[in-house]
Amino acid sequence: MTGQTRSILWIGQKNLSWDGNKFATPYLLPDAVATDLNCVSRLTMILFVGRHDLNVNSEIAAAWFDKPKALERHLVWFQHWGHMPMTEDPGKLFLSLMRFARPSAEKTGDIVP
Helix, strand or coil: CCHHHHCCCEECCEECCCHHHHHHHHHHHHHHHHCCHHHHHHCEEEEEEECCCCCCCHHHHHHHHCCCCCCEEEEEEECCCCCCHHHHCHHHHHHHHHHHHHHHHHHHCCCCC
16 A cells, blocks of 8 residues: 555545545635745744645645745655655654754754753
8 A cells, every 4th residue: 555545535435535625725725825934034944745745735835845934944855655754654754853853953952862
């Protein structure tokens, strides 16, 4: 089973994967698009993107990632997976967090010794 098929919810013969998006998008998307991200200039920003994500278009996510001017920015691609990197490739997710998030946390003293 691939990452794409694991993320799909089936009841009987009906694919319900998009039903939540149809409801939530009109409420959530306008605020998300209108949010001013200039406040992230002092933060480290890490975006995990699944090439086969059925919920978030990976090309749009990558293009959006160019806009915020964060202190540090890291775009991590999951080439063979979809929307759930924590279950589809937990090893790569862990290594990416250690590589990108931990150094940032160390700088601020926000780590467990």
